[in-house]
Amino acid sequence: MSRLVCVSNRLPLGPNPAGGLVVALKSALTETGGLWVGYRGEVTETPSDSLIDLPGAPFERAAFDLTQEEFDGYYRGYANSELWPIFHGRADLCDIRPEHLETYRAVNARIARQLAPRLRRDDRIWVHDFHLLPLAQELRRLGVEAPIGLFLHIPFPDVHNLSALSNGAEVIDWLSRYDLVGLQADRDVLSFLDCAWQLGNLEDFGKGRLKVNGRHMRIASCPIGIDAEEFAAAARDAPREDRLRSLTGAELMIGVDRLDYSKGIPQRFRAFQELLEQHEDLHEKIAFLQIAPPTREAISAYQVIREETEHLAGRINGQFATINWTPIRYIHRPLPRDTLAGLYRQAAIGLVTPLADGMNLVAKEYVAAQDPEDPGVLILSRFAGAAEMMGEALIINPHDPCELALAMAEALHMPRTERRRRWERLMHVVQTQDVRWWSKRFLSALERQPIPA
Numbered sequence: 112m113s114r115l116v117c118v119s120n121r122l123p124l125g126p127n128p129a130g131g132l133v134v135a136l137k138s139a140l141t142e143t144g145g146l147w148v149g150y151r152g153e154v155t156e157t158p159s160d161s162l163i164d165l166p167g168a169p170f171e172r173a174a175f176d177l178t179q180e181e182f183d184g185y186y187r188g189y190a191n192s193e194l195w196p197i198f199h200g201r202a203d204l205c206d207i208r209p210e211h212l213e214t215y216r217a218v219n220a221r222i223a224r225q226l227a228p229r230l231r232r233d234d235r236i237w238v239h240d241f242h243l244l245p246l247a248q249e250l251r252r253l254g255v256e257a258p259i260g261l262f263l264h265i266p267f268p269d270v271h272n273l274s275a276l277s278n279g280a281e282v283i284d285w286l287s288r289y290d291l292v293g294l295q296a297d298r299d300v301l302s303f304l305d306c307a308w309q310l311g312n313l314e315d316f317g318k319g320r321l322k323v324n325g326r327h328m329r330i331a332s333c334p335i336g337i338d339a340e341e342f343a344a345a346a347r348d349a350p351r352e353d354r355l356r357s358l359t360g361a362e363l364m365i366g367v368d369r370l371d372y373s374k375g376i377p378q379r380f381r382a383f384q385e386l387l388e389q390h391e392d393l394h395e396k397i398a399f400l401q402i403a404p405p406t407r408e409a410i411s412a413y414q415v416i417r418e419e420t421e422h423l424a425g426r427i428n429g430q431f432a433t434i435n436w437t438p439i440r441y442i443h444r445p446l447p448r449d450t451l452a453g454l455y456r457q458a459a460i461g462l463v464t465p466l467a468d469g470m471n472l473v474a475k476e477y478v479a480a481q482d483p484e485d486p487g488v489l490i491l492s493r494f495a496g497a498a499e500m501m502g503e504a505l506i507i508n509p510h511d512p513c514e515l516a517l518a519m520a521e522a523l524h525m526p527r528t529e530r531r532r533r534w535e536r537l538m539h540v541v542q543t544q545d546v547r548w549w550s551k552r553f554l555s556a557l558e559r560q561p562i563p564a
């Protein structure tokens with residue numbers, strides 16, 4: 112079998128590297144003497160001319176450097192202040208600057224120059240996510256002929272949002288250089304086709320075979336999963352947080368998200384407020400634990416969402432708290448994975464309400480963590496990619512506080528037989544479409560070269 116080469120913005124480092132992704136790829140990487148290329152996470156003043164090998168993993172790892180200026184333009188600028196908001200339908204939060212795009216192109220060209228000499232003719236190259244969209248174009252310019260696939264972990268935008276970038280048509284052209292573009296959900300495939308049709312030159316031959324701007328490629332819906340067995344075991348083995356129940360005497364509702372504006376955290380706080388306003392009988396009977404670690408804090412849109420979240424939590428607690436009961440507990444820190452798994456299991460309701468999300472792994476983790484005898488209820492936004500395969504959750508519109516509050520009340524009162532019926536179907540999906548299924552699906556699609564029509 113040919114060697115697998117993965118390229119991602121961040122290299123898997125540390126004792127438990129990058130969670131599910133590495134678990135999924137580890138056997139492919141170790142069997143074939145694979146290589147993983149990425150950024151080490153520290154800026155340098157003088158970047159090295161070639162990739163730096165990092166020993167200590169069962170596969171090869173090699174890092175590229177970034178200067179502060181490159182980090183600001185490529186990562187913080189174009190990737191996180193332009194592509195991220197645009198691809199999550201928030202063109203209003205986009206900070207478009209020509210120097211971002213210039214640096215993004217230049218960094219991708221440099222990564223390609225450093226990577227090309229390390230590649231073999233029969234490698235399979237798997238590029239991850241929105242930081243590296245032009246990489247295939249740059250590698251092809253350098254004469255690399257091996258198959259190159261891209262998996263986009265975030266949603267694909269509609270044409271109105273993509274057109275809000277200064278270079279929407281160029282994004283389609285970058286993607287047309289891949290042999291395969293894998294997307295999270297069917298709706299993303301439809302958005303891609305629409306954008307390629309409107310901003311590029313698209314010929315669609317069916318079954319995912321396309322010609323875009325004169326180049327043959329494939330497109331596939333390839334939903335990412337989790338390591339369900341491992342997560343279920345972590346939840347089973349986690350010590351029970353007895354303090355949770357004795358302190359509150361209430362049913363627990365949990366939300367776990369990076370504090371990102373795409374996650375709908377203020378919307379869910381407002382829905383909780385609506386619930387408490389409408390149902391006095393639920394006061395002291397339900398407690399909402401929101402765990403939202405900081406992320407991308409140097410970007411102003413993230414400072415705004417933090418202020419809004421903290422303001423709302425304070426206001427709702429001020430309005431409803433009693434001496435014995437704090438309605439919202441908000442933790443602005445990451446927690447260890449095992450602690451999270453245990454908390455999910457103890458929570459009667461898992462609240463996953465993004466305004467836009469490629470997949471949302473928390474939805475799958477919450478399901479995997481449940482006690483099969485007495486499972487909790489997942490409330491899931493219809494705008495998460497996960498909603499395409501997790502229809503047995505309570506599917507809601509996160510923008511509508513009344514609908515979301517109703518779902519919270521329904522979840523609290525749902526009989527155990529119905530909770531079990533829904534959970535069994537959800538768990539079946541989470542277990543069968545797990546992270547290994549996902550990587551096999553992507554890699555086998557990559558091996559099928561597009562057939563010129």
Ligand code: ADP
Pocket residue numbers: 367368369402403404444445446447448451470471472473474476
């Ligand atoms: P995104 O990739 O946009 O952050 P996902 O829901 O797909 O969203 O993945 C988030 C991952 O980060 C999950 O595996 C989740 O368990 C983890 N995570 C989220 N919040 C925390 C936290 N407070 N502490 C530890 N891990 C967290």
